[in-house]
Amino acid sequence: MSLLCVSDLKTHFIFRDINNQLREAKALNNISLSLDSGRILGIVGETGAGKSLTAQSICGLLRPPAKIVGGTIQFDGQDLLTLSSDELNEIRGADIAMVVQNPRSSLDPLTRIGDQLVRIHQNHSGGPISVSQRKALEMMVAVGIPDPEQRQKAWPHEMSGGMAQRVLIAMALMNEPKLLIADEPTTGLDVTVQAQILDLLKVLVIQFNMASMIITHDLGIVAHYCDDVAVMFAGEIIEQGSVCDVFLNAAHPYTQSLLASTPERLNLGSRPQIGGQPPDLFNLPTGCLSQDRCAFMTDICKTTPPFKTIADGHSARCHHAKPNKTKTQKKGSRSDG
Amino acid sequence: MADVILSAKNLVKRFPTGKANSFVNAVNGVDLEIKRGQVLGMVGESGSGKSTIGRTILRLTDPTSGQIHFDGKDITDLPSNKIRPLRKDMQMVFQDPWSALNPRMKIGDLIAEPLKIHYKMSRSECADRAEALAKRVSLSTDFLTRTPNALSGGQLQRVCIARAIATNPKLIILDEPTSSLDLSVRAGILELLQEIRDETQAGFLFISHDLGTIKLISDQIAVLYLGHIVEQLPKDKLFDAPSHPYSQALLSAHLPSDPNEKLNKLTLTGEIPSPIDLPSGCAFHTRCPVAVDNCQTSVPMSEKISNGHFASCSQIAHGNNIIQRANKI
Numbered sequence: 001m002s003l004l005c006v007s008d009l010k011t012h013f014i015f016r017d018i019n020n021q022l023r024e025a026k027a028l029n030n031i032s033l034s035l036d037s038g039r040i041l042g043i044v045g046e047t048g049a050g051k052s053l054t055a056q057s058i059c060g061l062l063r064p065p066a067k068i069v070g071g072t073i074q075f076d077g078q079d080l081l082t083l084s085s086d087e088l089n090e091i092r093g094a095d096i097a098m099v100v101q102n103p104r105s106s107l108d109p110l111t112r113i114g115d116q117l118v119r120i121h122q123n124h125s126g127g128p129i130s131v132s133q134r135k136a137l138e139m140m141v142a143v144g145i146p147d148p149e150q151r152q153k154a155w156p157h158e159m160s161g162g163m164a165q166r167v168l169i170a171m172a173l174m175n176e177p178k179l180l181i182a183d184e185p186t187t188g189l190d191v192t193v194q195a196q197i198l199d200l201l202k203v204l205v206i207q208f209n210m211a212s213m214i215i216t217h218d219l220g221i222v223a224h225y226c227d228d229v230a231v232m233f234a235g236e237i238i239e240q241g242s243v244c245d246v247f248l249n250a251a252h253p254y255t256q257s258l259l260a261s262t263p264e265r266l267n268l269g270s271r272p273q274i275g276g277q278p279p280d281l282f283n284l285p286t287g288c289l290s291q292d293r294c295a296f297m298t299d300i301c302k303t304t305p306p307f308k309t310i311a312d313g314h315s316a317r318c319h320h321a322k323p324n325k326t327k328t329q330k331k332g333s334r335s336d337g
Numbered sequence: 338m339a340d341v342i343l344s345a346k347n348l349v350k351r352f353p354t355g356k357a358n359s360f361v362n363a364v365n366g367v368d369l370e371i372k373r374g375q376v377l378g379m380v381g382e383s384g385s386g387k388s389t390i391g392r393t394i395l396r397l398t399d400p401t402s403g404q405i406h407f408d409g410k411d412i413t414d415l416p417s418n419k420i421r422p423l424r425k426d427m428q429m430v431f432q433d434p435w436s437a438l439n440p441r442m443k444i445g446d447l448i449a450e451p452l453k454i455h456y457k458m459s460r461s462e463c464a465d466r467a468e469a470l471a472k473r474v475s476l477s478t479d480f481l482t483r484t485p486n487a488l489s490g491g492q493l494q495r496v497c498i499a500r501a502i503a504t505n506p507k508l509i510i511l512d513e514p515t516s517s518l519d520l521s522v523r524a525g526i527l528e529l530l531q532e533i534r535d536e537t538q539a540g541f542l543f544i545s546h547d548l549g550t551i552k553l554i555s556d557q558i559a560v561l562y563l564g565h566i567v568e569q570l571p572k573d574k575l576f577d578a579p580s581h582p583y584s585q586a587l588l589s590a591h592l593p594s595d596p597n598e599k600l601n602k603l604t605l606t607g608e609i610p611s612p613i614d615l616p617s618g619c620a621f622h623t624r625c626p627v628a629v630d631n632c633q634t635s636v637p638m639s640e641k642i643s644n645g646h647f648a649s650c651s652q653i654a655h656g657n658n659i660i661q662r663a664n665k666i
Contacts, residue, residue: 047519192608220593262594
């Protein structure tokens with residue numbers, strides 16, 4: 001059994017609007033995914049596809065009006081949705097850790113870096129402070145913060161963006177989590193720093209044998225740092241599989257057009273591939289959600305498409321997806337960090 | 338040289354920090370030239386002075402020293418009442434379309450605003466032109482009577498582009514016009530910009546931190562580091578044979594979407610130094626994998642490598658492939 005197993009997760013926003021009408025935005029619909037230790041899963045999609053909401057649902061960080069209305073989240077043998085908030089607090093920050101997009105606003109501005117690291121270890125593991133302090137130094141070394149003895153006395157505002165992100169990763173690692181969720185971990189950082197942070201994440205996932213989920217809109221990050229990928233559109237996973245299968249043999253028209261929109265593959269002069277707007281979450285169309293934007297749309301698309309198996313471990317939610325007979329070329333000589 | 342729309346010589350911009358004799362050295366001696374119909378791409382990390390150069394060229398902020406020639410005229414010291422009429426020939430598109438547009442104005446009025454200011458067009462003329470411009474940027478004319486909150490990011494960026502081309506400018510400065518947009522929307526905007534460039538033959542300064550986008554739209558690329566242009570080269574060369582170690586590091590940090598494409602790892606250590614205390618000598622020596630003692634003291638001069646290709650690095654003569662050399666060290 002996988003470490004994390006999400007099945008048929010539905011998260012909706014339910015609220016009363018200004019006219020006191022009950023409204024329901026179906027933000028996540030039937031999300032199913034599983035994740036094993038030592039693997040990195042990339043979740044890609046455009047704004048509003050539900051990437052971050054998936055992570056927040058798994059961590060139990062939803063606030064009203066967002067509500068999980070169906071499905072199960074099995075983590076390490078227990079269903080997270082049946083746990084009380086106290087029980088959840090024991091898992092969050094310990095077995096499941098999260099690294100968020102904006103490192104500066106995620107650190108307590110009034111607490112020194114070292115103390116923040118010690119605090120999260122004390123909260124979960126307890127024990128003598130000196131043990132936590134030693135652990136904090138160890139983790140600061142692991143994430144490559146130079147001069148950790150000095151730096152643990154630094155305040156968050158004295159850290160650069162890249163350093164703050166390293167602190168956040170160190171914080172996530174303090175209790176040796178089994179699952180690390182990184183929500184856009186490098187979006188605010190410069191490319192040369194991005195490379196440092198992603199190399200670090202990859203090494204740590206192997207070193208600590210964690211399962212990791214990287215949420216991003218950058219297909220390049222997924223292509224080079226993830227093992228598996230799930231492509232999201234309008235609150236659904238529309239294609240998933242190994243990175244090579246999905247990127248080199250995309251079966252869903254949306255994935256294909258997303259890949260074709262990357263600057264390297266884009267040919268100026270040909271018309272843009274994806275037209276139209278994503279569907280209205282309040283009023284989802286019946287059948288395939290991407291029908292309005294799809295060039296291959298036929299009558300059958302008015303019915304809900306099933307997940308079709310394209311190859312071993314590679315599936316796409318499209319009526320027109322065809323199984324792939326040829327074996328995808330495995331990742332060749334890739335220089336890993 | 339009627340071809341050259343804009344040239345800047347030895348452009349310097351310093352901002353006071355509030356402390357005595359302490360400055361943020363945003364731009365440190367930049368030379369650049371933009372020709373008619375040419376797209377100059379400018380790439381660099383945050384804090385490298387990309388946006389400041391864009392703003393200084395338009396005289397939105399005044400340069401500390403240096404010269405700016407626009408369309409053959411020296412505009413460096415032109416008073417603001419003289420510069421304003423010129424502004425119709427130089428336009429700017431900003432990164433964040435949500436904050437670039439007045440939320441209380443109608444889209445039609447927003448598009449026609451430059452026409453009203455520069456040509457004193459009548460209301461009906463403005464409306465006609467706004468409609469034509471909306472069509473030109475593939476924006477539904479239904480939106481003309483709406484306010485910005487009814488439009489998506491990509492649509493708003495189209496409004497900004499329509500505003501920028503309303504006066505038929507000779508120079509358009511695009512400051513990260515696509516970085517806040519989704520991939521699919523980004524493709525459409527780049528397409529539109531390309532078409533407009535071909536039609537109007539305006540010069541573009543395209544500022545971005547994304548190498549992929551820069552490559553797609555630029556003819557010539559300037560790589561910026563700490564307010565210096567460390568390398569300037571034709572776009573194909575950047576992906577082929579950049580000379581400066583920083584350009585090579587930028588290129589190696591660029592992640593192509595093909596998982597089989599091999600990455601040349603040249604990961605820099607550390608981060609961009611503070612522009613308040615610039616490193617001595619070559620600004621890049623603190624992070625450079627091939628720096629020698631000399632780099633700490635002497636400022637490298639810009640050297641011509643081939644036609645249209647210049648780089649400022651004292652180590653270039655010792656071999657071009659710095660990744661190979663760095664890996665050997």
